[in-house]
Amino acid sequence: MSRIRIPIFHRLFITYILCSILPLIIIGGLIYGFSMNFLNRTLDEQTMNSIKTFHEGLHVRVSAYEDMIIKIQNGLKSSDSLNLQNGMPDDSNDVYEILYDAMSGESIKPVVHVSNLDGSRVFTTSVFPESYKAGLMNKWGIFREVDNLVMGSVIFPQETDYFPEGRTILSVGSRIYDRTGTHSGYVVVEMPRQVVFEEARVFNSGLSIHMVMLDENGYTLFDSINSEMEGKFQHAVYMDREKIRNHKPIDRLIGNDTFLYLDYRDKRLNTVTKVNVSSNTFHAFNRILTLIIVIGSMISLLVSVVLAALQARSISSPIRKLIKVMGDVEKGDLEIRADLGSRDEIGDLGKYFNQMLNRLNIYMEKVIEKQKQLRTTEIKMLQAQIKPHFIYNTLDVIKWSVKLGHQEETISVVTNLARLLRFSIDSAEEFLTIRSNIEFINSYLAIQRIKYNNSFEVLTDIDDSLMDYKIPRLILQPFIENSIIHGFGKTNRNDGIIKITGQFIHCASSEVEGNCRAIEFRISDNGIGMTEQEIEELTFERPENHIGIYNVDKRIKMYFGEDFGVSINSKTQGTEVLITMPSTIEGDLL
Amino acid sequence: MFIISDSENDCGGYSDFMIGKTKKRLVIFLLVPVVMLAGILLIKLPGWDLLLHNVSDDHILKIHSPLNERIIIPIIKEFQESTGIPVEYTSAGTLDLLNALEDKGDRYLMDILWGGSKEYLNIYNDLFEPIYQGGEEEYILGYNQLPIVLIYNRKLVSSDEVCRSWSEILDSKWKGRIAMANPEGSGSAYIALSFLLEMDMKDDYNWDNAAKLLRNVEGKMLAKSSEVYEGVAAGDFAIGITMEEAAINLIHQDEDIGIVYLEEGTPVINDSIALLKDAKNKEEAMAFIEFVLSRKVQTYMVDRFYLRSVREDVKVPKGLSSMNSLNIFDTSNLSTFENRETILNKWLQMTTDIEKSGPMK
Numbered sequence: 001m002s003r004i005r006i007p008i009f010h011r012l013f014i015t016y017i018l019c020s021i022l023p024l025i026i027i028g029g030l031i032y033g034f035s036m037n038f039l040n041r042t043l044d045e046q047t048m049n050s051i052k053t054f055h056e057g058l059h060v061r062v063s064a065y066e067d068m069i070i071k072i073q074n075g076l077k078s079s080d081s082l083n084l085q086n087g088m089p090d091d092s093n094d095v096y097e098i099l100y101d102a103m104s105g106e107s108i109k110p111v112v113h114v115s116n117l118d119g120s121r122v123f124t125t126s127v128f129p130e131s132y133k134a135g136l137m138n139k140w141g142i143f144r145e146v147d148n149l150v151m152g153s154v155i156f157p158q159e160t161d162y163f164p165e166g167r168t169i170l171s172v173g174s175r176i177y178d179r180t181g182t183h184s185g186y187v188v189v190e191m192p193r194q195v196v197f198e199e200a201r202v203f204n205s206g207l208s209i210h211m212v213m214l215d216e217n218g219y220t221l222f223d224s225i226n227s228e229m230e231g232k233f234q235h236a237v238y239m240d241r242e243k244i245r246n247h248k249p250i251d252r253l254i255g256n257d258t259f260l261y262l263d264y265r266d267k268r269l270n271t272v273t274k275v276n277v278s279s280n281t282f283h284a285f286n287r288i289l290t291l292i293i294v295i296g297s298m299i300s301l302l303v304s305v306v307l308a309a310l311q312a313r314s315i316s317s318p319i320r321k322l323i324k325v326m327g328d329v330e331k332g333d334l335e336i337r338a339d340l341g342s343r344d345e346i347g348d349l350g351k352y353f354n355q356m357l358n359r360l361n362i363y364m365e366k367v368i369e370k371q372k373q374l375r376t377t378e379i380k381m382l383q384a385q386i387k388p389h390f391i392y393n394t395l396d397v398i399k400w401s402v403k404l405g406h407q408e409e410t411i412s413v414v415t416n417l418a419r420l421l422r423f424s425i426d427s428a429e430e431f432l433t434i435r436s437n438i439e440f441i442n443s444y445l446a447i448q449r450i451k452y453n454n455s456f457e458v459l460t461d462i463d464d465s466l467m468d469y470k471i472p473r474l475i476l477q478p479f480i481e482n483s484i485i486h487g488f489g490k491t492n493r494n495d496g497i498i499k500i501t502g503q504f505i506h507c508a509s510s511e512v513e514g515n516c517r518a519i520e521f522r523i524s525d526n527g528i529g530m531t532e533q534e535i536e537e538l539t540f541e542r543p544e545n546h547i548g549i550y551n552v553d554k555r556i557k558m559y560f561g562e563d564f565g566v567s568i569n570s571k572t573q574g575t576e577v578l579i580t581m582p583s584t585i586e587g588d589l590l
Numbered sequence: 591m592f593i594i595s596d597s598e599n600d601c602g603g604y605s606d607f608m609i610g611k612t613k614k615r616l617v618i619f620l621l622v623p624v625v626m627l628a629g630i631l632l633i634k635l636p637g638w639d640l641l642l643h644n645v646s647d648d649h650i651l652k653i654h655s656p657l658n659e660r661i662i663i664p665i666i667k668e669f670q671e672s673t674g675i676p677v678e679y680t681s682a683g684t685l686d687l688l689n690a691l692e693d694k695g696d697r698y699l700m701d702i703l704w705g706g707s708k709e710y711l712n713i714y715n716d717l718f719e720p721i722y723q724g725g726e727e728e729y730i731l732g733y734n735q736l737p738i739v740l741i742y743n744r745k746l747v748s749s750d751e752v753c754r755s756w757s758e759i760l761d762s763k764w765k766g767r768i769a770m771a772n773p774e775g776s777g778s779a780y781i782a783l784s785f786l787l788e789m790d791m792k793d794d795y796n797w798d799n800a801a802k803l804l805r806n807v808e809g810k811m812l813a814k815s816s817e818v819y820e821g822v823a824a825g826d827f828a829i830g831i832t833m834e835e836a837a838i839n840l841i842h843q844d845e846d847i848g849i850v851y852l853e854e855g856t857p858v859i860n861d862s863i864a865l866l867k868d869a870k871n872k873e874e875a876m877a878f879i880e881f882v883l884s885r886k887v888q889t890y891m892v893d894r895f896y897l898r899s900v901r902e903d904v905k906v907p908k909g910l911s912s913m914n915s916l917n918i919f920d921t922s923n924l925s926t927f928e929n930r931e932t933i934l935n936k937w938l939q940m941t942t943d944i945e946k947s948g949p950m951k
Contacts, residue, residue, distance in 0.1 A: 029628040130842075131664065134893035138886050140668060158667075217670040217677075219663075232663065239682030239690070 009316035016308030017301070024300050028293035039285060043207070043260055043277060050202045051264045051273055054211075057199035058170075058191075059268060065110060065172040065189040066153050071102040072114065072187050076176050081123075082116040082185040083178070095123045108194050111160075111168050114176065116185040126162045136186070142173045146186055150175075157215040157271050159231035160190060167193040167230060169213070169221040170269065193230075196222045203275075210276040212250045221271065223250070250274050257283075318346045322353065334361050375558055391421075393485075397451040409450045416443040423473075431470040434502065434519075437477075438462065441500075444477055448484050456488050456496030456525075463503050466519060469583055472559055476500065478552050479523040479566075479577045487527020487575060499524045504583060518564070521579040530570035549577075556581060651677045651874040656684040656777075657705040657861075658816075661895055668890075669881050675874045684710065684777045691717060701869035702878060707777050708732055708860040709927045719865040719872070721879065729864060733882050734891060735898040736859040737834040737851070737916065738778055738785075741819060744846040746828040753829065755853035756789060760802035769818045769830035770803070772811035774934055779815065781857045782831045783937065784926035785919065789854060795926075795933070801940065809944040823847060833859065838896040838909055855919030860900075 075098035076082065081091045099112050103125070114123040119136035122128045135141045142156040153174035160168050168190035178184040196213065200222075203209045213222040218234040226248040234249040253276060254261055260277035318340035325338040334357060340350035394417050401410040423440045432440075438460070445458055458480075480498060488496035501522045553566040560582050569576040655662055659681055666677050682690070684706050690699060691714050703711065703718075711718075711730045718729040740759065742752045746767075753759050759768065771779035786803060787795040812818055819836040821827045823845045840847045863882060869875050881887055888899040896907035906912045926933055 026624055026628065033628060033630075131894060134890050137893055138890040140886075140890055141664075141671075144668075144672065215667075217667065219667055232659070233666070233679070235678045236659070237678065237680035239680065239686040243681065 007316070008319065009312045012312035012315060013308045016311060017304050020300055020304035020308070021297065024293075024297055028296065032289055032293060035289065036286070039282065040260070043282075044262070047203075047207075047209070047260055047262055047275055047277055048264070051262060051275060053202045054199050055264070055266050055269070055273065057202070058196070058266075061191060061195055061199070062155060062170070062172060062269065064105065065191065068102040068106075068110075068112070068189055069153050069172060069174045069187050072098055072112070073174065073176055075102070076114065076185075076187075077179055080178070082114070082121050082176065092123060099123060099125060108192055108198065110192060110195075111162060111165060111190040113188045113190075114185060117183070121185075126165050129160055129162070131160070132188075142171050142188060143186060146173045146175055155269055157213075157219070157221050157269065159219075159221055161231075165192065169193050169196055169230070170271075193222065200224060208278040210250060210253065210278060212274050214272045214274065216265075216270055216272060223248075250276055259283075314342065315346065318342050318350060322346075322350055325353070329357065334364060391417075393451075394420075394447050397447060401450065406450075413447045413450050416446045419443040420447075430472055432473050433468055433470050434462065435467040437471060437473065437475070438467075440473075441477055441480060444480070448481070452484060452488070453494070455494035456484060456498055459497060459499045461499070461501045466502050466504070469519060471519065471581055472555055475552055475556070475579060475581070476521055476523065478549055479579070482549055482577075483523065483525035483527055483575065487525040487529075491528060495526075497526050505580070517583045519581050519583045521581075522576065523579070524574060524576040526574040529572050529575050530568065535568045535570055552579070649676070649871055649874065651675055651702070651871050651878060652700040653677060653679040653702045653704050653878065654687050654690070654700040655679055655681060655704040656687055657681075661891070661897075662704075664894070665882065665887060665891075668887075669878060673877055673881065675877060677878070683775055685775055688714070696868075698868050698870060699866075701866055701871050701875040703862075703864045703866065704733075704878075704882070705861055705863070707781070707921075708862040709921055709924065710777065711862050711864055713927065717867055719867045719869065721865055721876075730862045731864070731879065731883065732860040732900045733863050733888075734861045734900060735913070736778070736861055737898070737913075737918070738782055738831065738857045738859065739834045739837055740829055740850040740852055741822050741832055741837045741840075742829045742848045742850065743822050743825055743827070744848050746825060747848075749848055752848065752850060753852075754850060756786060757854070759829070759831070759852075760786075760799060760806065762802075762806070764829060765806045766808050767828040768806050769821045769827035770807050770811055771815045771818050771832075772813060773937060775813060776815045777859060778833050779811070779818075779831065780926075780930075781859060781921060781924070783933075784921075784924045785855070785857050787926060787933070788924060797936070797940075800937065804940055804944060809941055811941075819847075834910065835895065835897050838907060841909060842896065851916050853917070856916050857919045857921045857924075858913075859921070861897075 076095065079091060079095060079098075081095050095114065099114065103109055103112060109125065111126045112124065113126075113128055113132065115121065115128065115132070115136060117136070119128070119133050131141070132143075135143050139147055141158060142154060145154040145156050153172050156171045156173060157169070158171055160171070162168065170191040171188050172191075173186060173188040175183050176185040176187050200211060203211060203224075209224070211222070211224040212220060212229070212234075214220055214234060220229045220232050220234055223229040228246065229248055232247075234251065236247060236249075238244045238247055251274075257278045258276055259282035260275070262275045262277075264273040264275070265271075266273065321340055322338050325336055328336045337354050337357065338350040340347050342350075394413065398410060398413050398417070401413055420440060420443050423436070423443070449456075480500070483498050484496075487498075499522070503520055504517045505520045506517065549566065549568075556565045556579070564580050564582060567578045569578065653666070662679055662681060666679060669675065670677055680700065687703065687706065688710060691703070694717075708730050715729045720727045720729055721731060722728075723731060740753065753761065753764070758764075770782070773780040773783045783800065783803070786799040787797070789799060790796055812821065815832060815836070818827075818830040818832045819840060822830040822832075823840050834849065837847055837849045841849070863879055865872065865875050865879065883901070885901060885903060888901045888904045891897040892899050892904055892907045896910065898907065898910070898913065
């Protein structure tokens with residue numbers, strides 16, 4: 001199974017973001033849920049308590065009305081005014097006195113009706129409603145209920161309109177007995193809407209509350225918002241559009257706005273109170289909480305994106321840098337250093353890597369130094385190989401010149417030898433200009449000419465522009481010497497020609513492209529030439545006789561690499577030597 | 591050396607892998623309950639239980655009625671309180687209800703249709719369940735009677751001056767002074783129109799009468815029956831054609847209103863009650879029908895709303911004379927109920943013609 005390569009930056013970045021966002025979302029969600037739940041429960045309890053307090057208040061009122069009824073019943077027991085016989089004095093003032101006396105404790109006066117059985121004698125603090133007139137005769141409504149109950153009073157929810165007193169919403173009724181204990185009439189005390197309104201003030205908790213009070217069949221007694229619903233059934237259905245619009249049962253108003261919907265059944269009053277706490281507060285709270293969570297998430301996302309990017313970069317970028325540096329080192333660049341710019345473990349990693357590189361460099365330098373030393377020693381040794389050989393030969397010439405008494409020649413040889421020796425002793429430099437080399441060769445040739453009785457001729461054709469380029473010393477001389485000694489020396493010819501040419505060529509080196517120019521020297525003679533075997537020996541072995549030629553090739557290769565060096569091309573008639581070197585003025589190619 | 595180190599690496603790699611896996615599992619085991627908890631908390635928010643809460647419609651007696659809610663509410667309230675049967679009523683105009691009956695097909699709409707003229711309902715007899723009343727099978731039971739009368743504002747018209755007959759209503763002197771509801775929407779207005787169309791009828795309906803009536807109302811008919819008696823009581827109109835019940839209510843409210851039973855005859859709307867064939871709550875429906883026809887409710891309606899009872903043992907509403915003393919016109923003789931659509935179309939045509947011709951001279 002191949003694994004997907006996820007860069008450390010992305011992994012860190014995503015992890016940081018998740019770590020900063022997830023807890024916020026989880027905690028935010030939890031807080032949201034908990035606070036909503038808490039709010040819900042608190043408001044539920046609070047509203048339920050309000051409803052209970054409201055009903056307790058109503059109960060107190062109803063109890064007061066019941067006391068009032070008992071007072072009226074007691075007061076009317078001794079009165080005949082309900083069934084006034086002809087001739088009896090009209091004592092309605094006394095009856096009213098009883099009524100108002102009984103009502104005296106109430107701040108909001110209830111509507112009180114007292115009537116006889118058929119409604120022909122009525123005492124009322126307001127107007128005796130039409131519905132009661134018809135109701136009395138047909139034992140309708142509250143009178144039916146009162147008739148079904150012998151003792152005590154009936155609480156009957158009903159809405160009645162009075163002018164100008166306003167509506168009443170609950171009636172408490174009872175029978176009236178005369179002194180003989182016969183049922184002689186009814187007393188009804190009605191609770192004004194104002195009382196309910198006052199008691200409903202317990203709901204004023206700043207919440208938007210819609211409260212309705214219904215009887216058990218859904219008949220509306222009180223509606224805190226849509227008072228036109230009072231006296232109507234909640235579940236009426238209409239077809240007329242206007243009526244549908246005006247019909248506002250509380251159940252239909254429950255919707256998205258609803259936060260709490262409570263039902264409370266009052267068994268004493270036979271009413272159902274429904275409270276719809278609309279969710280203005282809830283929505284506001286909800287919105288604020290959501291806003292806080294969302295904005296918080298956004299901000300923390302933003303911050304965490306930035307921080308995560310910075311942090312992830314601060315970890316991944318030094319690592320990447322280190323990887324790049326390592327790559328460069330792997331390619332061979334040992335001078336590069338990792339600059340991670342951090343002080344933590346990764347910084348340490350970079351530091352130790354750098355230290356390791358330093359160490360490596362020191363080792364390398366040591367190794368190179370050693371190699372250099374080795375090479376210098378070798379070169380010196382190789383150079384040293386030339387000198388005694390040549391000097392030995394020259395001294396031989398001088399010996400013969402002196403023996404033969406060739407004074408001038410001797411002087412010339414000695415002068416040139418002195419020049420040669422100075423050339424090699426005085427100058428400690430490895431590299432000399434081609435001009436100096438040519439001068440040296442001329443001195444050398446002057447000696448050799450004398451030695452070989454001018455039996456050869458030297459043609460020099462060297463590009464003038466080459467003259468100032470530097471080449472290692474004693475590069476050309478061994479080949480000239482070789483031509484003279486081996487090419488002509490063993491024959492007794494006196495028409496030997498040595499041709500020395502020097503020019504620029506485009507180098508064959510693949511390493512340095514473009515304007516690479518090399519110097520090529522070509523030294524050819526028309527001597528006896530060399531056999532393949534001789535060339536091979538010269539190239540690969542170290543023959544005692546050709547010590548100089550091997551030496552040159554070895555040196556060039558040491559200085560400039562394997563691309564340069566000496567190649568020998570020999571026929572029976574003459575030998576041609578090609579010497580190639582890179583063109584350099586300063587001479588320190590290494 | 592190599593072998594040892596290799597095997598060590600393998601072991602390390604394997605155990606790392608195991609740890610990674612168990613860690614992942616641990617994280618998932620921890621995350622899942624947290625997410626679930628958060629979900630539960632969110633779901634437990636208020637409002638959900640409300641959505642799930644459903645009230646069952648079982649055994650709620652469904653009544654459709656064109657009657658005024660003034661009458662419906664006290665009677666239904668008393669019915670519910672004394673029988674304990676829950677009721678849901680639909681209040682709508684007669685024609686809306688008839689249209690609903692027409693369109694209802696196999697759908698269950700209601701148990702009882704309470705109100706509406708017997709003549710109208712007869713058309714839909716096949717939708718109703720027969721009820722046995724006094725040994726006779728009847729589809730539709732009347733429960734009160736509504737004579738069509740002329741009312742006048744005593745302040746605007748003296749009792750000498752007011753018209754006494756249907757033909758006088760058509761006199762041009764009442765032009766613009768008569769209030770009438772649109773026969774398209776009002777049962778009483780339709781019966782009045784029908785009466786005029788059949789008055790002195792020869793081969794065809796007497797469209798001349800209709801034209802005169804239209805001229806007198808100046809092409810403008812009131813949308814609701816209530817606008818007629820309210821308009822007359824308020825003095826907007828001098829006379830109006832409406833139901834006796836409305837007039838006597840106004841009189842008992844001390845409005846200066848007079849009632850005229852027109853000479854040619856007084857058409858009577860027989861307000862009816864019918865049990866639907868597909869009623870779901872037949873027992874409850876029968877209880878309601880019995881309740882409405884009971885002496886107690888009939889008397890209450892007479893006493894409270896001045897409605898004429900169908901019961902022989904219930905007296906006439908206060909301030910009204912008995913039916914026997916009135917020249918009652920039997921509306922079942924009218925052929926206009928079967929031809930309602932053509933008549934109303936023609937009536938509508940006449941109305942628009944008048945509107946096009948501009949104000950009448």
